[in-house]
Amino acid sequence: MGSSKYLDGLTSEEYKNLTENLWKIQNHKCFICCEEIDLDLHPTNIDHIKPLVNGGKDDETNFALAHENCNKSKQDADLEVARAMARLSKILKAAEDKHETPSLKHVLAENGGSQFDFSYKVEDGKLVYAFSQIGDNTIRTAEIFTDTLSNEQTAFIQVPLQYLYHDEIINPRGINSSIGLLIKEFHKGNPQLHISLARLDSNKIKIFDGQHKAVAQIMLGTRKLLVRLFIDTDVDRMIETNTTAGSKLKQIAFDKSIVRQLHDTLYAERIKKYQQDHDLSENDFSFSETNLVDHFKGERGNIRTYIINSQKNLITKNADNKLQSYINFEGRGSELPLSYSTFEKTLLSRFINAKTILTTPLDYRADEGLNPRILEKEQLIQLCNILAEELLIGRFSTEIGTYRIENKVTEGKDKDISDDHLTAYRIFKEEIMYNWVQYIERLINNFFSLTGELYDDQNLFQIKFPDQLWTNIRSFVRNLRDLPLWKDRTMASTIFGGKQVYDYWYTAFKTGKTPDGTIILSKPINVVDMIK
Numbered sequence: 137m138g139s140s141k142y143l144d145g146l147t148s149e150e151y152k153n154l155t156e157n158l159w160k161i162q163n164h165k166c167f168i169c170c171e172e173i174d175l176d177l178h179p180t181n182i183d184h185i186k187p188l189v190n191g192g193k194d195d196e197t198n199f200a201l202a203h204e205n206c207n208k209s210k211q212d213a214d215l216e217v218a219r220a221m222a223r224l225s226k227i228l229k230a231a232e233d234k235h236e237t238p239s240l241k242h243v244l245a246e247n248g249g250s251q252f253d254f255s256y257k258v259e260d261g262k263l264v265y266a267f268s269q270i271g272d273n274t275i276r277t278a279e280i281f282t283d284t285l286s287n288e289q290t291a292f293i294q295v296p297l298q299y300l301y302h303d304e305i306i307n308p309r310g311i312n313s314s315i316g317l318l319i320k321e322f323h324k325g326n327p328q329l330h331i332s333l334a335r336l337d338s339n340k341i342k343i344f345d346g347q348h349k350a351v352a353q354i355m356l357g358t359r360k361l362l363v364r365l366f367i368d369t370d371v372d373r374m375i376e377t378n379t380t381a382g383s384k385l386k387q388i389a390f391d392k393s394i395v396r397q398l399h400d401t402l403y404a405e406r407i408k409k410y411q412q413d414h415d416l417s418e419n420d421f422s423f424s425e426t427n428l429v430d431h432f433k434g435e436r437g438n439i440r441t442y443i444i445n446s447q448k449n450l451i452t453k454n455a456d457n458k459l460q461s462y463i464n465f466e467g468r469g470s471e472l473p474l475s476y477s478t479f480e481k482t483l484l485s486r487f488i489n490a491k492t493i494l495t496t497p498l499d500y501r502a503d504e505g506l507n508p509r510i511l512e513k514e515q516l517i518q519l520c521n522i523l524a525e526e527l528l529i530g531r532f533s534t535e536i537g538t539y540r541i542e543n544k545v546t547e548g549k550d551k552d553i554s555d556d557h558l559t560a561y562r563i564f565k566e567e568i569m570y571n572w573v574q575y576i577e578r579l580i581n582n583f584f585s586l587t588g589e590l591y592d593d594q595n596l597f598q599i600k601f602p603d604q605l606w607t608n609i610r611s612f613v614r615n616l617r618d619l620p621l622w623k624d625r626t627m628a629s630t631i632f633g634g635k636q637v638y639d640y641w642y643t644a645f646k647t648g649k650t651p652d653g654t655i656i657l658s659k660p661i662n663v664v665d666m667i668k
């Protein structure tokens with residue numbers, strides 16, 4: 137197709153002969169889709185394999201035959217790249233038809249990969265191995281290196297696809313069509329700079345990092361991949377390392393931390409779909425939450441829910457969140473002071489506004505550390521950590537737990553229950569926490585209103601908190617903790633005896649007295665006093 141002086145110069149008879157010749161050379165297959173061509177049924181085109189603009193020759197050595205429709209819908213001007221992309225699209229589609237997330241796993245399966253266990257032994261600090269199942273009995277050795285700090289043992293080896301597996305545990309993400317850029321890059325002859333990482337798991341070599349680069353090279357015909365093989369590594373540690381590398385440390389130029397949510401595939405999948413629908417690369421986050429909501433209009437409220445839930449999930453399940461180990465995710469249980477439902481109702485829902493869908497790009501000011509969603513996440517984690525540090529760590533004993541605490545106090549069976557433990561237990565009761573969290577909101581508002589600047593009081597944690605504000609919050613939590621009522625054991629059968637309504641404690645904090653007139657505080661709670 138296009139302008140070929142050579143083809144234009146052919147008579148129709150010569151053109152027909154060339155078509156038949158190419159058809160025979162290509163074993164009756166289309167160069168792009170690799171499916172059969174029936175010359176009676178299928179309209180065809182002769183095209184340059186390497187485009188003339190890229191220096192391809194205008195002669196028979198550079199011609200290929202393709203279905204006319206394949207050639208029209210090809211994804212790249214270079215037919216070898218177009219073929220790699222067409223084959224990949226087919227693999228991705230087959231996986232999607234089976235309702236699976238397309239990944240390296242499917243690409244390996246389609247290319248004869250993932251068949252055999254790795255035969256190896258460790259001798260004199262070397263990895264000794266062979267690939268006998270594919271007819272290669274050569275005994276190979278590779279030096280085993282030990283990391284100075286982590287003590288991880290690794291070797292660098294080249295592995296045939298038959299021995300490679302995709303690591304679905306450490307890397308559950310799929311691949312997407314933006315891989316086309318990598319295919320083009322490798323097709324140019326440029327090398328892979330960052331090596332793929334793999335680990336040994338029950339004698340299987342599993343790739344957990346470098347999935348996209350592996351796929352791109354396999355689609356271009358690579359049958360062996362060079363990997364750094366972790367020989368005896370701990371999966372949990374690797375998951376943690378891999379996650380941190382992608383988010384905080386940005387060691388892996390792959391995901392921005394905003395979508396680094398292994399837990400939240402629903403939101404992540406919509407982001408991926410949006411990028412695909414708009415021909416954006418997987419690293420392109422130049423669109424906003426509002427764009428996403430508009431794009432997936434048919435799904436009505438869902439996208440909003442995914443955005444908010446993923447944010448809540450990122451905070452709650454974050455490895456840096458010290459409060460996490462005090463949250464009971466199972467529902468009933470009597471060891472931990474805070475149920476997830478309480479945590480969600482009193483803190484997350486108060487500070488993460490379910491109505492807020494941002495109009496700024498997902499990566500807005502991320503480089504400066506001022507991205508609103510990242511700030512919201514990190515600052516809420518910081519608040520959780522203050523609560524954990526001031527109220528729980530070294531204070532609340534999970535051995536004593538929460539079971540019948542007030543009864544034990546009433547019955548005098550409370551010798552092993554410390555004041556700190558009792559305080560923590562009481563402070564995290566839902567109806568109590570719901571009310572003191574409001575004071576934190578109040579003190580943040582006070583702080584920002586005194587700056588004299590406009591600020592978004594509906595999304596407080598999306599604004600960067602100065603150090604002084606953090607100091608104020610910590611002081612408030614300490615002063616709250618040190619109020620005498622929490623360790624007053626005479627209140628076990630009365631004030632703390634049963635579950636009260638939210639308003640009961642609202643009145644108590646506001647007036648110092650319970651609604652029935654019992655004085656429980658020397659004076660009403662006032663945030664200005666409580667930050668001193």
Ligand SMILES: [Zn+2]
Nearest residue numbers: 166169203206
């Ligand atoms: Zn075709």
